[in-house]
Amino acid sequence: MKYYSLNNQSPEVNFKEATIKGQAPDKGLYFPKSLPRLDKSWMDSIEGKSNEQIAFDVIQPYVGEDIPEADLLRIVKETIDFPIPLVKVTDDIYALELFHGPTLAFKDVGARFMSRCLGYFAKKEREKVTVLVATSGDTGGAVANGFYNVDGIEVVILYPSGKVSSVQEKQLTTLGKNISAIEVKGTFDDCQQMVKQAFADTELTKKKFLTSANSINVARWLPQQFYYFFAYRQWQQKDRPPVICVPSGNFGNICAGMLAHLSGLPVKHFIAACNANNAVPRFLDNGKYEVRPAVATLSNAMDVGNPSNFVRVLELFDNNFISLKKILSGYTITDEETKATLQQVKKQIGYLPDPHGAVGYLALQRYLSEHAGDKGIFLETAHPVKFYDVVEPVINEAVAIPEAIQQILPLKKQSIEMAAEYGLLKEYLSPS
Numbered sequence: 001m002k003y004y005s006l007n008n009q010s011p012e013v014n015f016k017e018a019t020i021k022g023q024a025p026d027k028g029l030y031f032p033k034s035l036p037r038l039d040k041s042w043m044d045s046i047e048g049k050s051n052e053q054i055a056f057d058v059i060q061p062y063v064g065e066d067i068p069e070a071d072l073l074r075i076v077k078e079t080i081d082f083p084i085p086l087v088k089v090t091d092d093i094y095a096l097e098l099f100h101g102p103t104l105a106f107k108d109v110g111a112r113f114m115s116r117c118l119g120y121f122a123k124k125e126r127e128k129v130t131v132l133v134a135t136s137g138d139t140g141g142a143v144a145n146g147f148y149n150v151d152g153i154e155v156v157i158l159y160p161s162g163k164v165s166s167v168q169e170k171q172l173t174t175l176g177k178n179i180s181a182i183e184v185k186g187t188f189d190d191c192q193q194m195v196k197q198a199f200a201d202t203e204l205t206k207k208k209f210l211t212s213a214n215s216i217n218v219a220r221w222l223p224q225q226f227y228y229f230f231a232y233r234q235w236q237q238k239d240r241p242p243v244i245c246v247p248s249g250n251f252g253n254i255c256a257g258m259l260a261h262l263s264g265l266p267v268k269h270f271i272a273a274c275n276a277n278n279a280v281p282r283f284l285d286n287g288k289y290e291v292r293p294a295v296a297t298l299s300n301a302m303d304v305g306n307p308s309n310f311v312r313v314l315e316l317f318d319n320n321f322i323s324l325k326k327i328l329s330g331y332t333i334t335d336e337e338t339k340a341t342l343q344q345v346k347k348q349i350g351y352l353p354d355p356h357g358a359v360g361y362l363a364l365q366r367y368l369s370e371h372a373g374d375k376g377i378f379l380e381t382a383h384p385v386k387f388y389d390v391v392e393p394v395i396n397e398a399v400a401i402p403e404a405i406q407q408i409l410p411l412k413k414q415s416i417e418m419a420a421e422y423g424l425l426k427e428y429l430s431p432s
């Protein structure tokens, strides 16, 4: 598979180079040159396939010859060695639980796949690679966990001070070894901006081999397609494809879902569920794409004012607003509605979503109330305990803390405080 830059000013690359570079030299995002098709007989027999087989068949065309089949199969197996169940919540609404991985959020899949691919390439090249990543909360932990103790790789994570949950902060600041956390006095967008500037700084990139672990990296973005196939495998009414609702921030996850759909996966409709950071729902309403600074909400992993991956969504539909609107709807859910949904779903149905899942649940419920006869799936993107500081006061009940989290809570955070200025990051990465 060849990848081109969405800014069209850089040469095409293969999977390996796209993974190592993260972003094209012209600062564009890499995009696959062709869409692999999974034919009808493959789709019809999906229930008889294992998750590993599905994941391998989906990702192999994107990797091509850059990783031999046996190694790719091992990487895929290690990436998804935990369950991803589809759970019935009401007669019409199902939750695809993506939080059964090591850091309890869906980003584990992309981070584990990417870290293993990069580890594979770094070992062959014998080069030291620095993974530089901005996180709005969950990426940091997933990336730290995925790369922890991987030879030849150093990880630097930027996170917005005071804007991630306490569990998230512990997950990214307590590992040590090859993982460093920078606590930025600013927003996620500031962190993302600093990271982007570092990649664009040729003086720095000459001295240090930098790569990104944000969802702009194809090795993190593409494996997210797996969820949608696993959901469909468990979907009982194959003749009535599901509406799929994705709590969205940077739009990597939903974009992967739409890619899967264009490769042949039956999906009735997609819903982008957003909090107050709703550039995309507004765009779908009025056709104007207008970026605003991020505002803090209860679903902090979606506090993104300028979603990086939306250009990929547009590219998938040849920038055609009409065809995009046919398959995608957007909803904006307020913090008050998020809280009310957490309470209601817990009390009336006995299912406890996390704040991101609650945004997804309510957006899906709204869509279904306007489309009688449809049924849908919302992606439950994190375990509620990751946000116990938000969830517990709302439901007035303690959330049981899993063993893995209990162990890290007493650990001391180790972070480097930094103002939101690129010069400081540069000095840190490459002291003058």
Ligand SMILES: *Cc1c(COP(=O)(O)O)cnc(C)c1O
Binding pocket: 105, 106, 107, 137, 138, 139, 215, 247, 248, 249, 250, 251, 252, 253, 254, 301, 302, 356, 381, 382
């Ligand atoms: C990252 C994240 C999201 C948003 O996913 P995008 O791919 O950035 O749109 C939603 N929920 C949770 C829990 C997350 O960690």
